[in-house]
Amino acid sequence: RRGLQTFGRVTLFAIITATGVFLLVTQSEAHPGEQLPQDPSKPTVVVLGSGWGATSFLKNLDTEEFNVVVVSPRNYFLFTPLLPSVTVGTLEPRSLIQPTRFITRHKKRDVLVYEAEARTVDPINKTVTFEDISEVKGKKGSVTIPYDYLVYAVGCENQTFGIKGVREHACFLKELSDADKIRSKLMDCIETAAFRDQSQEEIDRLMHMVVVGGGPTGVEYAGELHDFLIDDLKKWYPEVADRLKITLVEALPNVLPAFSKQLIQYTESTFKENKIDVLTRTMVKDVGETSVTVQDANKETREIPYGLLVWATGNTSRPITLDLMSKLPATQTQRRGLVIDDYLQLLGARDVFAIGDCTATQYAPTAQVASQEGIYLASVFAKLGQKNKYERQLADLRASGTASADDIESVVKKLNRATKLTPFHYSHQGSLAYIGSEKAIADLPLFNGNVASGGGAAMLFWRSAYVSTLYSVRNRTLVMTDWLKVKLFGRDVSRE
Numbered sequence: 247r248r249g250l251q252t253f254g255r256v257t258l259f260a261i262i263t264a265t266g267v268f269l270l271v272t273q274s275e276a277h278p279g280e281q282l283p284q285d286p287s288k289p290t291v292v293v294l295g296s297g298w299g300a301t302s303f304l305k306n307l308d309t310e311e312f313n314v315v316v317v318s319p320r321n322y323f324l325f326t327p328l329l330p331s332v333t334v335g336t337l338e339p340r341s342l343i344q345p346t347r348f349i350t351r352h353k354k355r356d357v358l359v360y361e362a363e364a365r366t367v368d369p370i371n372k373t374v375t376f377e378d379i380s381e382v383k384g385k386k387g388s389v390t391i392p393y394d395y396l397v398y399a400v401g402c403e404n405q406t407f408g409i410k411g412v413r414e415h416a417c418f419l420k421e422l423s424d425a426d427k428i429r430s431k432l433m434d435c436i437e438t439a440a441f442r443d444q445s446q447e448e449i450d451r452l453m454h455m456v457v458v459g460g461g462p463t464g465v466e467y468a469g470e471l472h473d474f475l476i477d478d479l480k481k482w483y484p485e486v487a488d489r490l491k492i493t494l495v496e497a498l499p500n501v502l503p504a505f506s507k508q509l510i511q512y513t514e515s516t517f518k519e520n521k522i523d524v525l526t527r528t529m530v531k532d533v534g535e536t537s538v539t540v541q542d543a544n545k546e547t548r549e550i551p552y553g554l555l556v557w558a559t560g561n562t563s564r565p566i567t568l569d570l571m572s573k574l575p576a577t578q579t580q581r582r583g584l585v586i587d588d589y590l591q592l593l594g595a596r597d598v599f600a601i602g603d604c605t606a607t608q609y610a611p612t613a614q615v616a617s618q619e620g621i622y623l624a625s626v627f628a629k630l631g632q633k634n635k636y637e638r639q640l641a642d643l644r645a646s647g648t649a650s651a652d653d654i655e656s657v658v659k660k661l662n663r664a665t666k667l668t669p670f671h672y673s674h675q676g677s678l679a680y681i682g683s684e685k686a687i688a689d690l691p692l693f694n695g696n697v698a699s700g701g702g703a704a705m706l707f708w709r710s711a712y713v714s715t716l717y718s719v720r721n722r723t724l725v726m727t728d729w730l731k732v733k734l735f736g737r738d739v740s741r742e
């Protein structure tokens with residue numbers, strides 16, 4: 247009995263402590279303190295973007311020595327790794343986003359945030375022009391501001407290879423609005439297929455979901471769609487659910503070229519079990535309103551009718567990035583992205599740093615790379631801040647005419663330390679992807695080698711890895727609540 251009492255007391259103590267810590271963290275997240283005002287004597291850092299690169303830079307930057315201005319058409323950070331789950335309602339859209347102001351309001355010094363799209367960068371005169379592209383416009387909609395340093399992190403746009411009809415008829419999966427659109431169009435296809443007296447041929451077309459691109463985006467989406475079919479559609483749309491067909495089209499001989507061979511085979515066999523048709527060595531050549539034209543390895547072409555088409559064939563540079571490259575023709579010679587040095591400085595420009603998907607480096611365009619670059623760049627700015635501070639001190643000492651040689655030498659030493667930078671080093675933490683039916687794949691760099699694992703355990707690892715990297719306690723709480731809601735009640739099949 248005494249044992250039970252002790253256990254009860256320890257449990258109660260643990261619950262009270264955990265609740266206290268949770269409340270403390272949430273309160274400090276929700277109620278930021280006072281900030282220092284911007285200081286005209288400090289240099290201005292303009293940050294373009296609010297994605298992985300920009301947000302990790304902002305989060306780690308000490309704003310004491312800088313006036314920071316953020317410009318992005320999206321006023322939030324989006325946790326892209328879980329975006330495929332939004333397309334079928336496993337997760338709710340707002341669970342994956344964090345307002346940029348939430349991030350900047352926790353900085354030491356006031357940070358200016360503008361919801362706008364940067365239109366041009368002038369690397370000679372060091373200015374950025376940006377424009378309000380939202381629906382509601384004020385009298386002032388475009389402005390040009392100077393920068394002392396520019397952090398360029400605008401990411402990429404969707405690659406279409408100029409294939410006709412893609413932009414008009416396909417859905418992409420990059421932004422939150424894309425996932426919402428897919429969710430709505432998917433339900434529209436299903437409702438239309440279930441419409442009274444729909445012909446058999448039309449039901450088959452409407453229930454055919456085609457995914458183009460067998461990279462991780464296409465594979466994860468196909469996996470989520472399969473789960474939706476098995477867990478929910480069969481229950482709520484028994485009359486048409488069995489007609490749902492998923493086809494993944496990939497130009498290369500296999501899906502997921504960046505994963506290890508064993509995991510590629512595991513994914514392809516899981517897809518086979520799940521009746522997801524994988525057409526490899528097949529390229530989409532043309533996209534119509536209701537069908538795509540594909541060409542196989544024998545150069546034979548055929549039409550595939552579809553209801554919903556999701557296009558996931560990778561990235562290409564944004565127009566503003568191409569424009570910036572054209573202003574620096576001697577050094578910016580790769581269409582794939584901006585060329586930077588080992589310290590993430592843009593080649594050919596002064597005081598411009600570029601990070602993330604908009605750059606052409608030896609690394610894959612991933613969130614992991616962009617966020618590590620953001621952290622590294624914040625450390626470069628910490629040194630820059632010190633350098634500026636010691637330069638000012640040195641100038642004051644020299645101007646005073648009374649400073650001793652020792653005083654001056656001590657500041658010169660500090661200045662020299664602040665100017666020494668180590669190059670960026672990327673540390674790969676592994677690759678993870680969800681492939682449906684509660685299975686994930688994981689390529690992990692462990693024990694001086696690579697450990698490849700696929701299945702339910704990898705799915706639990708995938709979930710815990712992503713929950714722990716979500717931006718805030720609020721995001722973690724929302725995502726875990728969404729998972730619990732789906733387990734208890736299933737996914738919501740209503741169409742907004």
Ligand code: FAD
Nearest residue numbers: 295296297298299326327364400401602603611612613614
């Ligand atoms: P982004 O995160 O795309 O951010 C770019 C920012 O710039 C955005 O805020 C955008 O609004 C803004 N912007 C655009 N144009 C302008 C402009 N003209 N002016 C100012 N701002 C502008 N990577 C992984 O490592 N692991 C994963 O599991 C993973 N899963 C993914 C799943 C999906 C569905 C997708 C689409 C990507 C996934 N990625 C993953 C890749 C990862 O999301 C990108 O590599 C990462 O977002 C790149 O970060 P970034 O900061 O360069 O660009």
Ligand code: NAI
Nearest residue numbers: 459460461462463495496497498529530559560611678679
């Ligand atoms: P991707 O570039 O990785 O894959 C695109 C695929 O589309 C390629 O395999 C390509 O061969 C194929 N393709 C191109 N044109 C085609 C055509 N006309 N017809 C048929 N197939 C065609 O693109 P994805 O998946 O969008 O990923 C972009 C980046 O984001 C990658 O670096 C990826 O690693 C990262 N990412 C990582 C994730 C993860 O780690 N879980 C999840 C999603 C994205």
